[in-house]
Amino acid sequence: MKKSILIQSGQSRDIHFALENGAGSDAVHSTPVYAYAVCSLQTDSQLEGVGLALTLGAGNKLVCDAIDYLVQHIEGKEINELMADFGTTYKKMADDPNLRWLGPHKGVVHLALASVVNACFDLWAKSRCQPLWQLLIELSPEELVNTMDFSYFEDILPREEAITLIKSQAAGRESRLGILKDGYPGYDTSIGWFNYTDEQVTRNIKKSIDQGFTALKLKVGSRNATRDIRRAELVRKAAGPDATIMLDANQQWNLPKAMATCRQLLAIDPFWIEEPTHPDDIQAHVSLAKEVSIPIALGEHVPNKIMFKNFIQSGCMSYNQVDAVRVGGVSEFLLISLLSRKYNVPIVPHVGDMGQIHQHLVLFNHISLGHPAILLEHIPHLKDYFKFPAQVMDGKYITPGEPGLSADFKEFVLEKKVLSQ
Template identity: 65%
Template sequence: MGKTILIKKAFSSDIQYKLKDGAGSDAIHTTPIYAYAVCKLATDMNIEGTGLAFTLGTGNNLVCQAIDYLVKHIEGREINELMSNFGQVAKTMADDPNFRWLGPHKGIVQLALASVTNACFDLWAKANEVPLWKLLIDLPPKTIVDTLDLSYLEDVMTAAEAVSILQEAASTKNERNSILGTGYRGYDTSIGWFNYSDDKVADNIKKALDRGFTAMKLKVGSENPKRDVRRAQLVRGTAGDKAIIMLDANQQWNLPKAIEVCSELKSIDPYWIEEPTHPDDIAAHVTLAEKIAPLKLALGEHVPNRIIFKNYLQSGAMHFNQVDAVRVGGVSEFIAISLMSKKFGIPVVPHVGDMGQIHQHLVLFNHIAIGHEAIFLEYIPHLKEYFKYPVQIAEGYYKVPQQPGMSTDLKNY
């Protein structure tokens, strides 16, 4: 057990950042404002916990209001005691009778739960004076599972089975520790935002290659599919045959259009097509996966909870799991979904609404402690200057963070 730290008061902050020159734009979100609904935990020591949920500006204050309501469940608790049975705490917060009607387990309330939960994990790691990845990797399997709410998952994964998955991976953990020396490979999302000109995309690709990136992503979903095909061919031609290229439609297409455009985009041999249609339409993804095979689907950025992830994993239509710890109910639910994904044999490649700050820890845990394949992690640089300890990239690889906590501390807040 680490330092004894009492959570005296918890509160929210509405923090918003305007992006410049088309950065962050996609087929649906054309003028985004990157925003964090922050949960801060003030304690009886000179240590704070900081949690994040990600939004696109308008409505961020509503998430903050929900945070300020939910924190009543954790105020006055000692952090190590709180985390010893956090799965039950998370369930109590998620099922708060005054808020559950607004979801359940999705939307504003779920984002607030993410921020509160992430603040607790950050403080827990700081209390133990280690980075989050090390805290999680060193915890016994039973202790990890006690932080999870596995309700509604029992038909596919019980607590005993979750412990078993972690125990089995622990027997070969040392074989995967080498990643702590190399770092975790990244891929560059910022080369191909939707509103970027073709010339800017081409220039960004060359810069990304010079920085050591061998994988990158282009935003598609144009009103005229010919634009998508032309730009995809531009990326392939500029990056070269050996580059890994992903395409992201951000839910723009209905099913017939997705089948049509994905069939045309096959020509550039994309690694995946991301969010091709509405995230709630599991049946459409099943049909699309069948129609465009062997082209693979990646999704999860807008899937809000473990139950819908369970259904996607059961459907066979999810080839890459993009669960995001600032979109679902925080680190706790992320781990539950990651364990379930391991059982189904589906790799986890997170979406990084946190700009990779938290997920650089979680992918190390996924690989070392769960046994997931280390593929790569999305890299978006636009908010680096606002973090006290921003992610560090060298030759296309995330450097392993060393500061205690989950790297969520923001400057001037």
């Protein structure tokens, strides 16, 4: 049931979480501080729209400043009227001439856009008393594409083709609804943070497997490749031959080193190598894909639909890791999902937000677009701070039932703003 909800004002919140004891560490961040640039939409009702963008550290304040500017585009709008043609408003925000030289469509302003957009989708779902996944799968193809901006996609996925693609997936939709009961399969990133000792990694693997996970990820990207090789072999030995092992280099290798190290890593039969080199270097990824048989996963630091368009067309991307708190929010995520479906590139999102939002989006991708239900990353460190944290049982995400996109923090988080794990 639709409720008429007027957005009266919007504001940002700068919230930091200091991780401890090596948690969250990778080849770039030795003492990470997870930060959320939060957009809060106040309305003429008791409902509040909450959106997130993820950063690390002090740069979060810059994103919050941009949020406070962008919300003027949606203040005074009724949420259902806004979302009925949201693609138009999205384009106006993304192309705002006052911020365009700070992007366009990347960096601080695009992260801010993500937070504002996600808050709009959260409020929309709450106004209909539905979890976001349910709202999305019940929209007509036309209503769905109205939330997107197809600029620069006219040559590869025009609006009418997108509608046809969605309709073409209706045949198997009923059987795919079973995922709601079965749960979406997860994989555990928290076993192998970069600064964990070998002993910690070994203990974490056993704990993770006992919790039902069969897929695990190790952080690599060391200056000395022998450390990465040794730790990868340790993970394979501890997890066993049937476990799915992913490796994440966090963009630390140049192309020659990526080729050399990946050839050595082949011995542990990795499911993918994630972000093996600079995230903007499409040609390097193409060259690596031609030379080394390990599938490439990327997308965490791919900033917008145009870069995804080019990566997808290049053929080097085996797994698409688009993140709805890094690109321009749910709207751009959905558009990228459609293009990825056209090219049969499966989506396994990056989920620095712990999967709170993406647990909804992968359900939509599977049920409505026919994307395979492969895996969804799970990072458990901040779950105690959310009102409705993502729930994982026996290695699978339990389908969320609360209205919205699961981004609401508990009150004490909003009061303190900086917390330790």
